[in-house]
Amino acid sequence: MSKKHINNIKELCEYMWYLEEKYDLLNLEINGVHPWAAYRMDIYYEIGKVFNVFDSNHSMKLSKKDKIINFFKLIKHYFNNLYKSKSNNIDVIIFSHNRSKIIENEHRDPYSYFIKKDLKQKNVKFIEYEFPYKGSYIRKKEPTKKYLDKILILRNIKNLFIKINLDNKTKKKIDSLNKELNIATCYKLDIKKFLISNVKKFIITYNFYINELQKISPKKIFVVVSYGKGELIKAAKKLNIKVIELQHGTFSKYHLGYSFPNTKNNTYFPDELYVWNSYWKNIIKLPINKDNVIIHPFKYLNNEKEKYLLNPKNKDSLIIFGQGGITDKIAERIIQRIDTIKKYDVTFKLHPNEYHMLNRYDKLNYLKEKYNFKIVTDINIYEYLSLSEYQGGVFSTVLYEGLEFNCKTILFNLPGIEYMDEFIKKYKPIII
Numbered sequence: 001m002s003k004k005h006i007n008n009i010k011e012l013c014e015y016m017w018y019l020e021e022k023y024d025l026l027n028l029e030i031n032g033v034h035p036w037a038a039y040r041m042d043i044y045y046e047i048g049k050v051f052n053v054f055d056s057n058h059s060m061k062l063s064k065k066d067k068i069i070n071f072f073k074l075i076k077h078y079f080n081n082l083y084k085s086k087s088n089n090i091d092v093i094i095f096s097h098n099r100s101k102i103i104e105n106e107h108r109d110p111y112s113y114f115i116k117k118d119l120k121q122k123n124v125k126f127i128e129y130e131f132p133y134k135g136s137y138i139r140k141k142e143p144t145k146k147y148l149d150k151i152l153i154l155r156n157i158k159n160l161f162i163k164i165n166l167d168n169k170t171k172k173k174i175d176s177l178n179k180e181l182n183i184a185t186c187y188k189l190d191i192k193k194f195l196i197s198n199v200k201k202f203i204i205t206y207n208f209y210i211n212e213l214q215k216i217s218p219k220k221i222f223v224v225v226s227y228g229k230g231e232l233i234k235a236a237k238k239l240n241i242k243v244i245e246l247q248h249g250t251f252s253k254y255h256l257g258y259s260f261p262n263t264k265n266n267t268y269f270p271d272e273l274y275v276w277n278s279y280w281k282n283i284i285k286l287p288i289n290k291d292n293v294i295i296h297p298f299k300y301l302n303n304e305k306e307k308y309l310l311n312p313k314n315k316d317s318l319i320i321f322g323q324g325g326i327t328d329k330i331a332e333r334i335i336q337r338i339d340t341i342k343k344y345d346v347t348f349k350l351h352p353n354e355y356h357m358l359n360r361y362d363k364l365n366y367l368k369e370k371y372n373f374k375i376v377t378d379i380n381i382y383e384y385l386s387l388s389e390y391q392g393g394v395f396s397t398v399l400y401e402g403l404e405f406n407c408k409t410i411l412f413n414l415p416g417i418e419y420m421d422e423f424i425k426k427y428k429p430i431i432i
Contacts (some may be wrong), residue, residue: 010418013426014045014255017262023177026265028111031164033202037265038230044256049151050189075153090127090216091117097224097248098133099352107139111224111246112298115367117288132368151208159200224248227257230268230375245270254286254418260287283422305404308386318344319384321393322351326414331363333412337432344390347374395419
C-alpha cells in the first residue's frame with residue numbers, strides 16, 4: 001500500500017491491520033514485551049502523522065522547556081507526598097483519569113468518582129492512583145490517594161541503563177516493516193527506535209506495578225482508558241487480579257484501542273469493560289467475551305443532564321468541538337463552507353489537550369477576527385449544550401452527550417468521521 005492510498009482513518013486502520021497480519025505484529029516480542037500490542041494507539045498516531053491523516057505540525061505535546069519544568073515539579077511533588085497515603089487492607093485500586101470536571105464544587109474525575117462513592121457506601125476499602133495532568137495536580141489531596149510521580153521519574157532515569165536484545169529474526173522483521181512503512185514517504189519513521197524506546201518504558205513501569213500490587217494485593221482494579229496501561233494490565237494478570245475498564249469516550253471498528261478484527265493479544269486488554277448503555281455494548285465485537293461487557297450508566301452525565309435540560313435553546317446557536325490532531329482541518333473546512341456556517345452564532349471549544357495551542361491555530365484566530373467566532377477552552381460543556389440549538393464536530397465523545405440535550409448535529413467530513421458510521425445511520429446528522 002502506498003501513501004496515496006491512505007487519506008483517512010478508515011484507510012489508516014486498514015493499513016494497520018494489513019501490517020499486523022503480514023508481520024504478526026501483535027505477537028512481536030522484544031525482551032518479553034509485545035510493544036506493538038502494548039503501544040498500538042501510539043503507533044497508530046505516529047503512522048497517521050506520516051501519512052498526514054493527523055496534523056504533524058500541531059503536536060499536542062509540551063515543549064522541551066515545559067517538559068523539564070514539569071519534571072522538576074514532579075520530583076518536588078513526589079518528595080512532598082512521601083508516605084502520606086495508607087495502603088493497608090485495600091480491596092480495590094482505582095486508576096483515575098487525569099482530566100477533571102467540577103463535581104460537588106471540587107475538581108474530580110467524572111468517570112471514576114461515582115464508583116468511589118459506591119465503594120464508600122459499601123465500606124469497601126480502596127485507594128486511588130493519580131497521574132499528573134500536564135505536570136500538575138489540581139485535585140484535593142485525600143488519605144485514599146497515591147500519586148504516580150515515581151513512575152515518570154523512574155522512566156527518565158532508569159531507561160538509560162536498560163539494554164535491549166534483538167535476535168536476528170526479530171531484527172529482520174522490524175527492518176522489513178520499517179522499509180515498508182517508509183516507502184514513498186518524505187518523512188521517515190524509525191519504527192525500530194520507537195519500539196525499543198517503548199520496551200524500555202514498559203519494563204520500568206511493569207516492574208513498578210508488580211512491586212506495588214504485590215504489596216497491596218487488591219481483589220480488583222478499575223482503570224479509565226486501558227490502552228497505554230498495558231504494563232499495569234499485564235502485571236495484574238500475572239498476579240490474578242481482575243482489571244475493569246470504565247468507558248471514557250466513544251469507540252468503534254476504527255478505534256484501535258478496542259478493535260482487533262484479524263488477530264489479537266489480550267495480554268494488554270482488561271478482563272471486563274463497563275459501558276454506558278446497550279448502544280456501546282453492541283456497536284462492535286470487542287476482544288473479550290460479550291458477557292464481560294457490562295452496562296454501567298454514566299452517572300456524571302445523567303446528573304448534569306438533570307441540571308440543565310430545561311434551559312431554553314438559543315436560536316441558531318452552534319458549538320463546535322475541536323479534536324486532537326485535526327482541529328486545524330476542522331477550521332479549514334469551516335472556512336471552505338463559511339457561507340453555510342456564518343449564519344450561526346458560533347462557539348468553538350478546543351480539546352483540553354489543545355488549550356496551550358490556541359496561538360498556533362491561525363485559521364481559528366482568522367475566524368474569530370473575521371466572523372466573530374467565540375473561541376473557548378475550559379467551559380461548562382453541559383450548560384453550553386443545553387443552550388445550543390446545534391453542535392458540530394467530527395468524532396468527539398461530546399457529540400453523543402449533546403444528543404442527551406437535544407442538540408441537532410453537524411458533522412465535518414474529515415478524517416475520523418469513520419468513527420461515526422453507526423451514529424450517522426441512527427441519528428441522520430447534517431454532514432458538510
